[in-house]
Amino acid sequence: MYVSQFAVLAAVLFAMGVYGILVRRNGILVLMSVELILNSVNINLVAFGALRDSIAGEVFALFVITVAAAEVGVGLAIVLLIYRNRRSVDLSEMDLMKG
Amino acid sequence: MGWTTSAAAATQTTASVLAAETSEAAEEVLAASGWFLENAWLIPAFPALSFLLILFFGKRFPKRGSEIGILAVGASLVFALAAAIQWISEVNRADDKNAALDAVSTTWTWWQNGGINFTFGTLVDGLAVTLLVVVTIVSLLVHIYSTDYLADDRRYTHFFAFLSFFTASMLFFVLSENTLQMIVGWELVGVCSFVLIGHWWEEKPNSSAALKAMLTNRVGDIGLLVGVSVLFFAAGETFSVLELNERAISGNIEHLPLLVGACALTAAVLSKSGQFFLHTWLPDAMAGPTPVSALIHAATMVVAGVYLIARLYGVFFEGFAIAGSSVNLLAVIGGITTLVGASLAFVQRDIKRVLAYSTISQLGYMVLALGVGAWTAAVFHLFTHAFFKACLFLGSGSVSHAVHSFDMKSDMGGLRKYMPHTYRTFMIASLALAGLPPLAGFWSKDEILAGTGGWGLVGGTGGNGAYTVMLVMGLITAALTAAYMTRCVYLTFFGQYRGHGQPHESGPRIVVPLWILAVLAVGAGWLNLPPGFQLVPENWTERFGHFVEPNEALSYFPKIAHADPSWTLAILSAVVALAGIALAGRYYFGKVAAVSPSATELSDGMVARSSLAAAGHNLLVNKYYLDHLYSGVIAGGVKGPIARAAYKFNQDGIDKVVNEVGERAVQAGHFAYDVIDQKVVDGMVNSSGVAPQLAGEEIRRMQTGKVQTYAGIVFIAAALLALGFIVFL
Amino acid sequence: MDALAPTTGALAADSLAGAALAPTTSVLFADALAPTTSVLALLVAQNVAFYVIAAIMLFAGFRVVTSPNVVHAALYLIAVLAGVAALFLLLGAEFVGITQVLIYIGAVIVLFLFGIMLTRSPMGADTEVDHPRRLPATLAAALVGAVTIYSVLDYFGDEQFPKETRTTTNEVADSIFSDYIIAFEAVSVLLLAALIGAIVVARRD
């Protein structure tokens, strides 16, 4: 197996995640796209760790998983709060900081 | 050291007795041994166990758990005293052999990882023993006191549980063998103080105060974490206190990381020991029950910071290059703190707040002493201060118990008649705090002042450097301290009673601890009479320092120089204190009392005058100036505003700064608008005025407030950046 | 696993079939076969497994960001996450792979579904789910993807994995608790902070 197989797959997933973040209006869907990006990074971490025969890749993939769990927890709490206050999770309405 | 050995005489050639004593360094290092020293872990174990017992079963006991706490702390006290006795006898044994006594370090390996031994254990030496004794004595008295003071409290059992835990945490911290353990103890102390300060959390100010204490301490705790980490790596991966000191002293740690580590630890001390500018939580912490305040201020929480410096003194001594200097971070912080604390104590109405600022000031003294290299003086001051400050706090509690208020101006006065015991003990402790001979505070304060080594002009010499500025600060504080305590005593005990109801003396469980502490406040100072004190036999002097300070033959303690005591300086400091008392006394007992027995001040002149009295002896010579102050003309004069300004800064200084910045920004904005938009546009160059306007309008649109737009920009920019790297590199 | 020494003499064709049947298992199965089968067969099996997984992931990933139905998107995300877990197994990272299943599918996805159903649970397509202007987003994503793919191919185009990439849980644990202990502590603090943060943000008072 070539490492580029994994890296290219990860890159495509990353690009999909970017697309999702930019185009989705629903807060939860944006969070899901973020998960796509994090997972693509994880693939890279583990793949390059295996390539260089280093355990660091796996360890940091674990850390990323942990951080992602924390991120989803807080992110969803925020989304729920927004929903409670505005009865909508549409991010394009969240522009009170407009210049 | 030389007081028992004949070998001492041979080498006793230098002028100073103390220098002579330390110069005859022991030839060998003797390992101390003793059951109580090796099993010191039992001392924190008792209160820790009692915490669990009270927490789970406390309410089933006839006294609702308090008896468990008292028993446990009593047992700790017995063990601590036994350890102290054993330590003293070991030191004597070592003296007989002209050897240095090494600290008793008992460690267990917790776990091993990556070649690092994570250990836990106890480290007992003179310093630790001192703290053990102080903490257990004060804690026991506070426990006994609390059974009366909080008799009807709704969370009586809970209170005692945490009182025990607080004690256990502090003892654990004191016995820490390594810095990791210190962090644990440090945090435990912080958590307990949070719980106890917020004991009556139903009222918003109390819970806010607890939160403030917690948060302010968190700021410093980061410093501790950083400092410990830096030192861990800089010293070649060790947490051990002894090894850290050793490696710092022997120069195995490079100076820069050592300095960084010491600075980070100083940040921790700033918050925990209430040093300027992180001291603000300490006065607010008065929201807790008075016994807790006594415990926090005398024996546990705040002295943890000072203890940290004393424990890791090798690191600080080398890191700040204390020897041979005339200024360093610790000394400056201590000096500023002691002045700020003392001046702020003037403007308080709340008796506990006076004492709180006083504590800040006295802690500043200790830090100052450590900063100038007067290690023994600092520890000794910690020792004596614990007794008289605990006595003052418990006394203030007794007073407030009687009058149901802490406000000196509106609810106290004349209590001398109603509460004779409280009055007497409070007076003794106040005089001790003010530093009048022969009370405890005098001896320790004098030692600190001598330790600055700044008195070379007149007589004594031999400090670690010429910290003249610190000496002046210390002297000013001495006067201020005497003055504000006079004010406090007058407002509380003299004049006419201004409160409601009939105050009465507190019960024996309050009065007896007060008397015990008062006796200690008188006697504790005699433990460390200055060397060469001609009025007593030579082997009565320097007892405390002899047993507490590690022998200079030991590798974990830096070679500090010892200042020579000087009669002149001692008399001067006593005179300064007396002057403070006299000025404030003349104001209160003379002028104010003459107006009316129930008066608390002369129109508005009080602050100005007593502050002036405290301001220092150089102002005292100016009679004219004093007269002005006496008549209250200089209400808006010089010193009063400074005290107030300091208080103001204390309370809302930051706000002011922010507002100021905001106003300036607005002004700048107006200026820009007036000049650029109006003048320029009205002027010739219309187009150049329109251009920035349009540009601003366009740029404004980029800020849509939509997160995703920003995200898109970020992604594209990152991709372009990466593209740039690919193309050009 | 290590002790297993197959004597069945499976042929390349068999292993291929095995891989196709259970793609997520191929690394272990490859282990079992490695001593007696040719390297070529192993590589073929692994590659087949990879491409099957990759195809599923790409389709599912595409649907995650385009599906008009929020719940469907979440379910497609499960497929992507399971695929990632399978890739981890393929790379010999057992522990991470299973953690991926436990944390992502067992917790994160459930949280997502929970969040969706608590906010609203539209049956059928939700037309308002995307911004109307998709072109710039597509361009941005394409730019990011193209740059990344190009650089990856440029730098790592012909690097192959070593034959043995398997790591044991022991190694991971040792590594976490020695070399990365500080990062580990930091992450645990982060988790605590997130816990408190989520409670503070979401509670009603």
Added chain:
Amino acid sequence: MMGAPAAATAASVTASFPADLLAVDLAYWQQTVIKMGVVAAVIPAAALILGYVFLLKMMSFVQSRLGPMEAGPHGTLQLLADGLKFLQKEDIFPEKSDRFVFAMAPVMVLISTFLLYVVLPVGPDAVVSELDVGVFYALAVSSLSVVGILMAGWASANKYALIGGLRAAGQLIAYELPLVLAVVGVLIQAGTLNLQGIVYAQANGEIFGWGGIGNPYILTQFVGFAVFLIAVQAELTQPPFDMPVAESEIVGGYQVEYTGFRFLFFFMGEFGTAFVFAGIASVLFLGGWYVPGFDVDSNWLNLIGPVVMLVKIMAVSFLIFWFRFTYPRFREDQLQKLAWKVLIPIALANIVITGILKVAV
């Protein structure tokens, strides 16, 4: 996940022995197919056994009645008859349901059950797949069923179903933690995540220096065992934790719209999971397939092991169902309180104490 055992041994209970005795060499893919077939056959069998013994008979006896007596001797064939009846029923989709998700939900639940069986060892060699991270794997895939339940709840387009699904999700997330934490004590003692390794550790263990019966961890980890069983009870959404399907409150919860064989899937999933969890509990706490007196690697254990396991599984299942038939349903808040304020702290304390003892002793 399906490592091939050496040919001298065999893949699973039923496949291995004939293969071994008859010395038939099977290709890898053939073994795989057989193993999957075995697992696929075991699940309904397990559901049938548990359903008949406990749900039909034991519950009846608890309630002082005979239960089914007509189909077969003592009603042994009753469940089979019920199953056939389910298969004949019409496959109904609610009108507004999301058909694909609705159809996939029971499958998802069943997949989770299926994947659990894969690592359950019943003999030294009788295991479908011996994983290094076996316990961890089992706990991970057991959480997949939540997704299936949420899918069912949402796709039914029914308020009761949605509430049931949400309740299930909240409950399963809450009890996932004590479930995992309860096992950690065992893992610390055994020093491995491998289920076979745990069996060996118990077989080779000693109680105060006496190795007569090995060291079944229930003796030292009884706290973990208790927490594990309670958490399993909740994971299975059985009474007293059956709020997600509470008939009297939300008329069956996420199952309300399911009929015919789709409902049968849920049924099989529930009882199949109960069976396999009882099996995992037996492995973790009761010594697994090991019988004192035998050499641990003895080939006989491949033959006796499954029987031993079955006995132990029935014993643990008996406990589970005993609770089920005895206790009334919790309230939703009591449920959460029990998990977060009782079970998790107890499990954590158990871990701490086990860790300290492991290091100290």
